[in-house]
Amino acid sequence: MRLALFQPDIPQNTGTLLRLAACMGIGVDIIEPCGFVLDDKRMRRAGMDYLHRVDLIRHASWTSFYEEKQKKGGRLILLSTKAAYVYTEFPYRKDDTLLVGRESEGVPQDVHDSADERLIIPMAEGMRSLNVAISASMVLGEALRQTNGFPKL
Numbered sequence: 001m002r003l004a005l006f007q008p009d010i011p012q013n014t015g016t017l018l019r020l021a022a023c024m025g026i027g028v029d030i031i032e033p034c035g036f037v038l039d040d041k042r043m044r045r046a047g048m049d050y051l052h053r054v055d056l057i058r059h060a061s062w063t064s065f066y067e068e069k070q071k072k073g074g075r076l077i078l079l080s081t082k083a084a085y086v087y088t089e090f091p092y093r094k095d096d097t098l099l100v101g102r103e104s105e106g107v108p109q110d111v112h113d114s115a116d117e118r119l120i121i122p123m124a125e126g127m128r129s130l131n132v133a134i135s136a137s138m139v140l141g142e143a144l145r146q147t148n149g150f151p152k153l
Contacts, residue, residue: 001149002027002097003136004065004076006111009035009103016133017100019050024144025151027055029097031065035104062111069097075116079139080106081129083118090119092143100132 003021008014008030021028030038038058059065069076074095079087099115101107112118121135129135144150 001092001094001140001143001147002029002074003140004029004031004097004099005132006031006062006099006107007033007035007102008132010132011036011038013103013131013133014038015051017136018054018056020133020137020140021055022050022053023151024140024149026140026149027057029057029059029065031059031062035102066114076114078107078112078115078118079135080112080118080120082106082112083120085117085119087119087121087139088142090117092146094147094149096143098136098139098143100136103132 003017003026005014005017005028014030014034014036018028032038059068066076074097075093076099077090077092077096078099078101080101099107099111101111106112119139121130121138123130130138
């Protein structure tokens with residue numbers, strides 16, 4: 001299981017997701033360009049001392065990420081407010097990569113169309129979206145539960 005961040009805007013969310021990945025033992029792909037300078041100083045604040053434990057791969061572009069993903073295999077699962085498939089009803093696999101979009105604007109249509117599946121988190125009427133780190137955490141938790149992928153105690 002991996003988590004992919006498409007052109008993240010907010011360093012605190014990125015740091016939080018890197019910390020989550022370290023604690024859950026999953027890898028992270030960051031698809032650049034980022035909306036901030038991706039360096040240790042900015043990440044350390046949210047990720048604390050967990051960052052050295054993350055299997056982190058930086059990709060220069062969507063194209064380079066997608067080509068590499070195609071070679072490695074596994075499904076690309078997009079979390080989106082424009083989806084209809086509820087994340088708790090989806091059957092996850094251990095080789096899935098969960099993709100989250102930019103905090104400011106999600107993903108462009110070509111990225112949306114490239115995903116193998118698109119999942120939504122149901123929300124109360126009139127609510128637009130959750131924080132990207134919260135969304136990724138919820139969906140990752142369900143995916144790890146279904147695949148028995150939580151770290152062993």
